[in-house]
Amino acid sequence: MTGVFTINGNERTIEFDSGATLLEVLREAGHVEVKHGCGQGECGACVVLLDGNPVNSCQVFAASVRGRSITTAAGLGSRLEPSPIQTAFADAGAVQCGFCTPGMVLSTHALLENTPDPTDDEITEALSGNLCRCTGYAKTIEAVREAARRLREQPSRNPGGKR
Amino acid sequence: MSKSSTRDEFSVVGIPIRKVDALALSRGEARFTADYDLRSPLRLGFVYSTLPHAEITDIHTSEAMSVPGVVGVWDYRNTPGTLYTTAGQGFPEPSPYDYSLFDSRVRYVGDRVCMVAAESSAALEEALNRVHVEYKPLPSVFDPEEALSGMPRIHDHGEHAAIPVPYEPEHNIAAVVDISIGDVEAGLRAADEVITETYTTHQASHCCIETHVVATYLDGKDRLVIVSATQVPFHARRIVSRVLDIPIGSVRVIKPRIGGGFGAKQEVILEPYAALVTLQTGRAVRCELSRREEFVSSRTRHPMKVTLSTGLGGDGGITALRMDAIMNSGAYGAHALTVLSNAGAKVLPLFNKIENISFYGRSVYTNLPVGGAYRGYGATQGYFALNQHIDIICRKLGVDPVEYCRKWTIRTGETSPIFEALGEGKEGVSQVIQSCSLDQCITRGASAIGWSDLRDAKQIDEDGRVHGVGMAIAMQGSGIPLIDMASASIKMNEDGSFNLFAGATDLGTGSDTVLIQIAAEALKVDASSVDILSSDTDLTPFDVGAYASSTTYVSGMAVKKCALAALDQIRAVAAEILRGKTGTEVDAGSLAHEHAAFRDPGSGETATFEEVAYRSLYSVDQQQIQAAASFSGETSPPPFIAQFAHVAVDPETGRVDVVKFVSAVDCGQPINPTLAEGQIDGAVVNGISFALTEEFLYTMDGRLTNSSFGRYGIFTAADIPEIETILVPTYEETGPYGAKSVGEIGINGPAPAIANAIFDAVGVRLRDLPMTNERVYAAMKEAAAT
Numbered sequence: 001m002t003g004v005f006t007i008n009g010n011e012r013t014i015e016f017d018s019g020a021t022l023l024e025v026l027r028e029a030g031h032v033e034v035k036h037g038c039g040q041g042e043c044g045a046c047v048v049l050l051d052g053n054p055v056n057s058c059q060v061f062a063a064s065v066r067g068r069s070i071t072t073a074a075g076l077g078s079r080l081e082p083s084p085i086q087t088a089f090a091d092a093g094a095v096q097c098g099f100c101t102p103g104m105v106l107s108t109h110a111l112l113e114n115t116p117d118p119t120d121d122e123i124t125e126a127l128s129g130n131l132c133r134c135t136g137y138a139k140t141i142e143a144v145r146e147a148a149r150r151l152r153e154q155p156s157r158n159p160g161g162k163r
Numbered sequence: 164m165s166k167s168s169t170r171d172e173f174s175v176v177g178i179p180i181r182k183v184d185a186l187a188l189s190r191g192e193a194r195f196t197a198d199y200d201l202r203s204p205l206r207l208g209f210v211y212s213t214l215p216h217a218e219i220t221d222i223h224t225s226e227a228m229s230v231p232g233v234v235g236v237w238d239y240r241n242t243p244g245t246l247y248t249t250a251g252q253g254f255p256e257p258s259p260y261d262y263s264l265f266d267s268r269v270r271y272v273g274d275r276v277c278m279v280a281a282e283s284s285a286a287l288e289e290a291l292n293r294v295h296v297e298y299k300p301l302p303s304v305f306d307p308e309e310a311l312s313g314m315p316r317i318h319d320h321g322e323h324a325a326i327p328v329p330y331e332p333e334h335n336i337a338a339v340v341d342i343s344i345g346d347v348e349a350g351l352r353a354a355d356e357v358i359t360e361t362y363t364t365h366q367a368s369h370c371c372i373e374t375h376v377v378a379t380y381l382d383g384k385d386r387l388v389i390v391s392a393t394q395v396p397f398h399a400r401r402i403v404s405r406v407l408d409i410p411i412g413s414v415r416v417i418k419p420r421i422g423g424g425f426g427a428k429q430e431v432i433l434e435p436y437a438a439l440v441t442l443q444t445g446r447a448v449r450c451e452l453s454r455r456e457e458f459v460s461s462r463t464r465h466p467m468k469v470t471l472s473t474g475l476g477g478d479g480g481i482t483a484l485r486m487d488a489i490m491n492s493g494a495y496g497a498h499a500l501t502v503l504s505n506a507g508a509k510v511l512p513l514f515n516k517i518e519n520i521s522f523y524g525r526s527v528y529t530n531l532p533v534g535g536a537y538r539g540y541g542a543t544q545g546y547f548a549l550n551q552h553i554d555i556i557c558r559k560l561g562v563d564p565v566e567y568c569r570k571w572t573i574r575t576g577e578t579s580p581i582f583e584a585l586g587e588g589k590e591g592v593s594q595v596i597q598s599c600s601l602d603q604c605i606t607r608g609a610s611a612i613g614w615s616d617l618r619d620a621k622q623i624d625e626d627g628r629v630h631g632v633g634m635a636i637a638m639q640g641s642g643i644p645l646i647d648m649a650s651a652s653i654k655m656n657e658d659g660s661f662n663l664f665a666g667a668t669d670l671g672t673g674s675d676t677v678l679i680q681i682a683a684e685a686l687k688v689d690a691s692s693v694d695i696l697s698s699d700t701d702l703t704p705f706d707v708g709a710y711a712s713s714t715t716y717v718s719g720m721a722v723k724k725c726a727l728a729a730l731d732q733i734r735a736v737a738a739e740i741l742r743g744k745t746g747t748e749v750d751a752g753s754l755a756h757e758h759a760a761f762r763d764p765g766s767g768e769t770a771t772f773e774e775v776a777y778r779s780l781y782s783v784d785q786q787q788i789q790a791a792a793s794f795s796g797e798t799s800p801p802p803f804i805a806q807f808a809h810v811a812v813d814p815e816t817g818r819v820d821v822v823k824f825v826s827a828v829d830c831g832q833p834i835n836p837t838l839a840e841g842q843i844d845g846a847v848v849n850g851i852s853f854a855l856t857e858e859f860l861y862t863m864d865g866r867l868t869n870s871s872f873g874r875y876g877i878f879t880a881a882d883i884p885e886i887e888t889i890l891v892p893t894y895e896e897t898g899p900y901g902a903k904s905v906g907e908i909g910i911n912g913p914a915p916a917i918a919n920a921i922f923d924a925v926g927v928r929l930r931d932l933p934m935t936n937e938r939v940y941a942a943m944k945e946a947a948a949t
Contacts, residue, residue, distance in 0.1 A: 017285070032198035033191020035422070037372045038454040042872040045372050073191035082190055090185035093837035096845065097671025098188025099373045099422030105189055127880040131872060133370045133423050134671055135841055136848030137880040138888075 003066035007031065008075025016062055022048070023057040026072065033074045033102050037131070044130030047103035048072050054110045056129070073102030076109060084150035085109055085143075094143035096134030104130045108144050116152055118144070174758070175683040175690050176900045179837035182673045183695070184420065193420045196376045196392045197451055204378065205234055205280040206287045207437055207450035210294045211460060212269035212276055215305075215530040215865035216315060217298035219267050222277055226293040232286030234444060236294065238277035239265035242439065245406050246322060249462075250497040250535065251395030251429045253646050253707055257588025259330055259337055259496040261322035264406065264435060269298070270317055270494035271530050272866045273459035280440045280448065305865055307468075307491040307527035310335040317494065317528040326588060328500060337496035338526040340488075340504045342584045350483025350519030354474025358555060362471070362548035363931045364914070366491070366859045367464040369537060370849075370877050373422020374457040375430075379437040380447035387414045387438055392421045394428045394668050395708030400700045406435045407442065414438075418698035424670035425849070426536030429710045430462045430497060458870035462535025463859070465502050465526075466491040467544035471552045479560050480571065481517045486510075486545075488524035493533040499526035501587045502534065505541030508591060509801075510549050512579030513638050514571050520581065530865050536710060538846060539910040542639055547932065550635035550915030554922065563618070564919075565609050568601075568636050568805075575599045587711075592644040594798040598893035598903065600829040601636065601803040607889050608827035609634070612807035618923060628811035630822070633919025635808075635912035638801035641895075641904040642713030645797060649718035650704035651725045652791035653682060655733065657780060659759050659772030661686065663695045663726075666706025667718035672906055673838035674714040678722045680834050681899045685726035686733075688759045688772065704791060712904030715834060717796055719899035724792035730756070732788045736779050737761035737770035744768045800895045802903045803829040806847070806912030809884075810920040817940025819921060821851055821884040826909055829891050832901030836890055839905045843888045846909030852878035854914035858933050876933075 001018045004011060007026070016025045023046045026034045034057055037045030041059040048057045049071035077083035085105045088094075095101050104127065111118055111126035118126070123144045124137070132140060187193040224236040242265055248258040265275060276296050281287040302315040310317070313334045324330035329339040351357050378390040387409070393399050396416040404411040421428065437448040452461065468489045474482035488506055492499040507522035537543075557564040573579060575596050583593035609615070617632040624630065651665040663682050669675040675695045683690045697703060706718055738751035738761075745766040754761040760771045779786050809823040826843050833839040856876035860869045869875050888909075894901035918929045927942040 032194070035191075035195070035373070036197065036451070037374075037422075038872055040454055040871050040873075043372055043454075073189070077190060079190070079192070082186055086186060086189040089189045090181050093179070093182070093841045095182060095185040095188050096673065096841055097371075097373070097421060097423045098184065098193060099195065099371075099420075099671075101189045102191040124880040124883070129879075131370075131372060131877060131879060133372060133425065133849060133877070134845045136844035136846070136886060137878075137883050138844040138848075138886040139837075139841055140880065 001063060003062060005066065006069040008071055018063055020062050021058050022060040022062045022065060025062040026057060031072050031074065033072050035099055035102060044103045044107065045100050047106050047130065049106055049110060052110065052113065054107050073105055076105060084154060085147040088147035088150055089143045092139050092143035092146055094135055094140040100130055100132045104140060108147055112148055112151055117148060173684055173900065174687060175680045176834050177832060177836065179835055180676065180680065180690050182676045182838060183679060184675065188420065195373060195420045195422055196378055196390050199378045199390050201378055201380060201447040201449060204447040204449040205282065205440060205444065206284050207278060207280050207440055207448050208287045208291050209278050210276045210291055210296065212272055212274040214269060214298050214300055215272050215303035216301040217269050218301060219269060219276065219296060220299050221297040223295040227279060227290040230286055230290040230293060232282035233290045234280045234282065236277055236279050239267050243406060243408065247402060247406050248497055249430045249432050251398035251431050251708060254401060255325040257326055257328065257500045258498055259322060259324050261318050262495050266320060268320065271532055273532055274494060278436055280444065303530040303865060305529050305531055307489050307529055310527050310529050317530065328588060335528040336525050337492045337528050338500035338503055340507060340522060340524040343521040344580045344584060345519035347483045347485050347519045347521040351472060351474040354482045355477060356475045357472055358475065358559065359470065359472040360552055360555060361468060361930065362551060363468045364466060364544045364547050365932045366466045367537065367853050367857050368458050368875060369425040369427035370872065371423030371425060371427055374452040374454060375428065375433050375461055376451040377433040377437045378447065378449045379441040381441060381445060387442060389414065389416045389434050389438060390419060391416060391434055392428055393418050394424045394670055394710055396668060396698050396700050397666060397705055398708055399431045399434050402431045403435045403438050407439055415701040418668055421670055424709065425538045426540065426710065427462055429536040432461060455870040458875065459532055459867050462497060462533055464537035465534035467506060469506065469545060469548035471548050473552065473556065475556065479562060481514065483519035484517050486522045490524065490526045491529055491531065491534065492526045493529060493531045495533045496526065496528065497533055497535045502541040504585055504587060506545035508581060508585040509542035509639055510545035512581040513573060513636065515573040515577055515579040516571050522585065532867065538907045540907065542637065543911050546635060546637045546911040547914045551918050551930065554633065554919040564634050565605055565614060569605055572601055572636065573599065587643050587646065592798060597800060597897065598831055598895040599803055600891045600893045601805065604803060604805040604827035604829055604891045605636065607891060608805040608807045608825045611825040611887055611889060612809050612823060614807065617809060621924060624811060627815065628813050629924040630809065630811050631920045631924025632807060632809050633916045633923055634805065635916040635919065636805045637908055637911035638803050639712050639904065639908040640799035640801050641716035641898065642796050642799055643711045644799045645795065647707045647711060647713045647717045648793060648795040649706040649721040650791065650793035651721045652704055652789065653725050653729050654787055654789035655729060655776050657773065657776050659688065659776055660692045663693055663722065664703045665695060665697045665718060665722060666703045667714050668698045668709040670709050672842060673835060674709065674718065677715055677834045677838060678718060681719050681722045682726040684900055685723050686730055687756055712907045715902050716898050716904050717794055719902060720794035721792055723899045724794060725790045728790035728792055729788055732790065733772060733775050734761055736775045740770035740774055740778060741768055798897055800897060800903050802905055802908050804908045804912060806916045808913065808916035808920040810917055810924060812921055812924045812939065814925060814943060817936040817943060819855060819917065819934060819939055821917060823885040823887065824851065824913065825887045826912065827889040827891050828905065828908065829893050830905035831895035831898050831903035832892050833890050834900065834902050839890060840888045842905045843909035844886055846907065847886060847913055848878055848883055850910040850913030851917065852876065854917050854932060855934055
């Protein structure tokens, strides 16, 4: 089966098996920044933004989201201009093994899009679908607070936002 | 390094610089094993035993072989039967050789029957379903105490110990530890009162978010390349070579970024299988465990039952302590001896005023999923018992555990006979504690939790929950003395930058960053002037790997030594340059080491590292400035920790909420405080989750029923309490710039601190983990009824 997807702003036509998940299709297409952690929709390592909303890509049939816009962690920022969320995660010590981080930063992005000044409860709620075994979440929550501060001070950039 | 060295004198050590790979990881750019772009790789998967214990009478593979895209099926009939251990330990391993790639016997639900390689995941899945296995069921045993009868016997296929230690497969005993100091029986007889209690800890999954994964291929010279999510690249290379009977020199192991380890990836459980398929087919192979496979058939924390008997003397001191432990090793004996020994070795020296101590422990085979290394490594199990026992003693004596622990624990300048009596798989190494701020850790932690206000106050909040606080203290080690060895090399580039090559393995802990900071400190350059390449058996010198809390201390010392050796070469060239600049004789030894330069104190002239590098690479006495060094510790200086839980217990439901958790830790001089805190934070939350919700649930026939994150009970961000981690630095003379380890210790305290806090709140003692709502509720009901 063939599908057209807009991935990080670029339109791509991809061949895939009809039963393939969005996670499988993205990874096969070279988007290995989307991680496979459980395949059960429980860990959030495979989170991508689907038209701006976080989804577990292992639970989404690629066929069902043809024509839609997908943002991965690589689409949030570039090498020379990483997103303030990504730099905040790095600065706060929220990145240990980093396997969960691409999903974490996307969930954070989706949160801060709608809630630029979140409470701690809103932060933990937004991250509750992203499991991490390394950090104990403490520095991750600090990172989200810090990212929110940075984004509020510099609100114009919005590469992965809702369209 | 002189004693006068303090944090203030450091330029790079002690600074929370950004972890060097953090940004690439947060952008998803850094490569993990599954991200390697292989040329049309075969997919490799396993058929698992559906019975807890059985002889395989036949394996029908023809239907699987007929699935289009299937390349091969391998089982015990067409693979080497070499006995080995999957435990990635030093050689010869202290774990018994009781495992082979495949066997005609399966020993737990999840044991491997055969493997299939196919062109696609779909073909693999179909073929795995079409393998038909015939079994002759055997009696099974899940309780280690029942298994001690030797009925049924789980291992009788030539399994043996690789080192001279007790090994009794006829009694299902995978390992024995038996030490005695002083006269325990006399000590107990002399006591005013003897307190005997039994505590059990449960099986647990590491829950690395990245499962075990390996990629193998042949390079252009037909050498076998293994890209693996491993904590032990060099041990993996050695084990693959031995199991497949191929030269070590023909194998290269590369550890790229790795999605968590926690001990799970100290097990070599995939590499030999994928390597065999690559060697036989010439094809690249990828093998990635599913989450379910990870739960069932990788490795777990060994459950342990610990009985402590202590005699109380008139002064409140302990006249004797007897520790008996039964450890459930599961179907194989990975780390069976050393986890067991650490339950004593890392625990018993803490209360070092006890003169009579014995420890008798047995690791026992059962038909359950296999135990292995897990952060804390036996100490977690031992400290669950000891810290509750101390709390019980304090309640009996009517003393504050904060004061009791301050009084009776080990201090700087003191030792314990346990250090010498008990090591890892053999006798230990005697040592005198050279750095310890446990006393301040206890004071600061108690203050941060609000100990004096909350202890014994049984405060009730507006939701009717009763509040309580509990404490736990612990020590760990820094590597295994006289066993662990690390090495590193370094070379200098034109611009005065350096490439550091370290065998050490960064599991996401940030050890790459820590090692850079140590090298930069030695050289007095910015951390950004040092790049690191680590964990590639072809390119980096040997290192035992990341386990036993060894990397900062052992690998860090190797890095410091090699950086200082390179610095000597730089100094000599700088002296030549300064001779030229000043026209006078310049003594290299008199030069002042400044930031990326040496200065001649007489003339004030300097020679920069850049000048030194250009001269040595291109013009005079040409040479590559480079050095290598190895380090093996003669001691294992313990980090110390005091941990405090503030809980709220709902008397209606038994629900326990941890309100706040405080850890005050002495890890020597933290090389990177943010990374050190991160080690504690992560261990704490893992420990709380382990204590309260995580649990392996089995059917009566040993089948795991909850092999998913949600049903297993791992904490999410929404479940965590307020976490406070306080570093209480000391300066460890034997360590790199005063550092000790910090990776494991934080997981030892949560379970006992919470258990003690529950007792403080509602007066019930939870001796068995996990402390689920149901168990707490039942304990409260039982207490009310009596």
